[in-house]
Amino acid sequence: MPPSAQAVARTRERIHEAAIHLFTRQGFHGTSTREIATEAGVSLGNLYNHHKNKTELFAAIMEELEAEYTAPDTPLAKAFAAFASLDDLETLGAASQKTVKRFTDYIRLIYVDVVELGGEHIKRLFGGMRGRYEELLGERLDGMRARGEVSADDPVAGLMIATIVFFYLFNMEHVFGVKRLFGRSDREAIATISRILRDGMRPR
Amino acid sequence: MPPSAQAVARTRERIHEAAIHLFTRQGFHGTSTREIATEAGVSLGNLYNHHKNKTELFAAIMEELEAEYTAPDTPLAKAFAAFASLDDLETLGAASQKTVKRFTDYIRLIYVDVVELGGEHIKRLFGGMRGRYEELLGERLDGMRARGEVSADDPVAGLMIATIVFFYLFNMEHVFGVKRLFGRSDREAIATISRILRDGMRPR
DNA sequence: CTCCGGTGAACGATCGTTCGTTCACTATAC
């Protein structure tokens, strides 16, 4: 084998980096294989040594990023693992922000997939959302409910709502460039969202 | 003029319909002007009689749909205008669903704009979200607060959270094809979200 | 005749992909 296995892996990585950079900015059909090869510092032909075609290159990138995203060491996964009381909602908010920031590219590519390819990725990721939340939090929430720390009324849905809003907020901010959606700083927005979800809009 | 002004308007409309149909399914760069012309039953040259180029055709469609969306007669706008108590959250949820259903194409095109063109649309639409909510609901919420019907703690944010979650839910369902995000029927999901936002996750 | 919506052939550019070829490297033979 001519170049070392390491060198080959690095070439493949450079191709992926260039593809991610361009796909996230111009979309799938708006990016040419030539552009990717040039930015990666690789010949056009060599790109096809590493990937059968453009579609498969995109799929390979998505697979790679999905594996990173679903790993148990993301900020959000760790926040879930440590979730023990309603006072941890703020921590969940901060973890959501970190996760959105870290996976901005992946999130953008999910939108690319939805808009230009069939969008099967998003169905896999969000289709089983409720089930995953129950698995991750179910027992812990049952305990909190038994101790009277959380209302009996579907706390899993409550935490889904929390992460949805947090993700929405930081998605707007970091992915779409919409700043201060709530007219507040990130910390204040997290605090307000957490308080409303904890105590409700009705006076106590 | 050979064809009547009406006939010309109908041609223009057929072009827009075909363009929307294709842009929402294949994206901007994934759709060719030839495809649009063929589906509209119009010659390729005639398409360029109605629009300077492909980009301007897309912009014209977005302008048209934005005008419809921001009109005061959408289900959501009407629900806001009628919002008088926290018991109206369910109505807001139903109105959100109707709005997402009616503007599925527009929403998809906003994502197209974000992914393939600069995405300026979304900044205009969401940038002033808080301000618009305050304008639409501010006084009414102040009244509810004065009567002790709503907590003093930023009810505008509460209603933003409500519509964000409702929109997110029905966006997943109607735009992205993710069914039963909360593992419940639409009506039950609306009821659960409304209850949690009204009463909070903490037991009363 | 003039005007103008409508037509489709034609333009040059660029697309995704293929192909023959080169060449640095390893494993084996002697």
Add this chain to the structure above:
DNA sequence: GTATAGTGAACGAACGATCGTTCACCGGAG
């Protein structure tokens, strides 16, 4: 230790197809 056959990454010219856009022309209404 040296020579050599084999391997596969890397290259870039070339392919046919398709892209967005233009333009000379048509035909019927005023």
